[in-house]
Amino acid sequence: MNPEIDTSKPHSARVYDYWLGGKNNYEVDAEAAEHxxxxxxxxxxxxxxxxxxxxxxxxxxxxxxxxxxxxxxxxGIPTEPNLHQVAQGAAPDARVVYADNDPIVLQYAQAxxxxxxxxxxxxxxxxxxxxxxxxxxxxxxDTLNLERPVAVSLVALLxxxxxxxxxxxxVRQLMEPLPSGSYLVLSHGTSDTDEPELxxxxxxxxRSNVSDGQARPREAILALFDGLDLVEPGLVPVNxxxxxxxxxxxxxxxxxxxxxVARKP
Numbered sequence: 001m002n003p004e005i006d007t008s009k010p011h012s013a014r015v016y017d018y019w020l021g022g023k024n025n026y027e028v029d030a031e032a033a034e035h036x037x038x039x040x041x042x043x044x045x046x047x048x049x050x051x052x053x054x055x056x057x058x059x060x061x062x063x064x065x066x067x068x069x070x071x072x073x074x075x076g077i078p079t080e081p082n083l084h085q086v087a088q089g090a091a092p093d094a095r096v097v098y099a100d101n102d103p104i105v106l107q108y109a110q111a112x113x114x115x116x117x118x119x120x121x122x123x124x125x126x127x128x129x130x131x132x133x134x135x136x137x138x139x140x141x142d143t144l145n146l147e148r149p150v151a152v153s154l155v156a157l158l159x160x161x162x163x164x165x166x167x168x169x170x171v172r173q174l175m176e177p178l179p180s181g182s183y184l185v186l187s188h189g190t191s192d193t194d195e196p197e198l199x200x201x202x203x204x205x206x207r208s209n210v211s212d213g214q215a216r217p218r219e220a221i222l223a224l225f226d227g228l229d230l231v232e233p234g235l236v237p238v239n240x241x242x243x244x245x246x247x248x249x250x251x252x253x254x255x256x257x258x259x260x261v262a263r264k265p
Contacts, residue, residue, distance in 0.1 A: 011029065011102065013077050025077075036210075049239045050156050053241050054086075054153065058086045060242065063091070065263075069144045069151065070083060070150070071097050073128050076102075077104060078105075078111035098121070099128070100126075122143040124137050124139040128170055159215055161214070182263070184261070184262045185261050187260075188215075188216060190216060190256050222235050228265070231263060237258060237259070
């Protein structure tokens with residue numbers, strides 16, 4: 001497959017890649033990223049902290065919770081270490097399915113398929129707005145056993161879903177078919193800030209130039225975990241979720257991504 005990649009306007013995955021120091025982005029993405037960063041200094045450190053949260057949450061689930069199956073939706077452009085490298089570093093037999101709807105991620109998906117000999121990885125070109133299609137896909141069904149616990153990773157993804165009810169429905173439709181002992185790993189941009197006017201101007205720029213979306217107050221993000229049991233320390237700023245000294249330093253007033261991990265009872 002030769003996906004069509006639109007390089008005439010910035011794309012959220014490529015802007016994210018730029019902030020992480022990646023190479024798979026274009027001038028239009030760099031310009032948007034740098035303009036946003038001037039409006040909201042510290043975003044680069046926040047994105048690095050979000051990536052570090054994914055690493056810590058994955059390692060916790062593989063090492064301490066015994067999870068051996070991971071479904072990572074909204075994967076983004078491969079940036080080492082990728083989720084399967086973290087999971088299989090702790091549990092070589094871990095199985096991982098990645099899903100994303102961005103053509104450039106599909107182009108680089110081969111980097112996501114270098115599994116350990118004991119484990120397995122797969123890549124699915126799909127959209128989070130159709131959870132049923134993801135769970136019913138041959139990539140998921142052939143790689144994961146959905147009768148056993150699965151960790152679903154929605155890291156920095158649902159703030160691109162503008163409607164609250166749609167975001168809630170996505171989580172519900174993904175988690176309901178999974179068995180007890182499954183987990184949700186989620187991080188999400190929050191609108192709770194002591195600089196609301198500045199944050200809204202930056203958000204308006206991002207919505208107008210990169211991608212639609214909606215930062216949400218803490219209570220709305222917490223609602224995404226309804227029916228699940230949050231593990232300690234609960235829903236917290238992304239840099240405060242079980243810090244181990246590997247994440248980027250982010251001032252608390254700039255830590256506008258909340259993160260949590262929760263178990264399905």
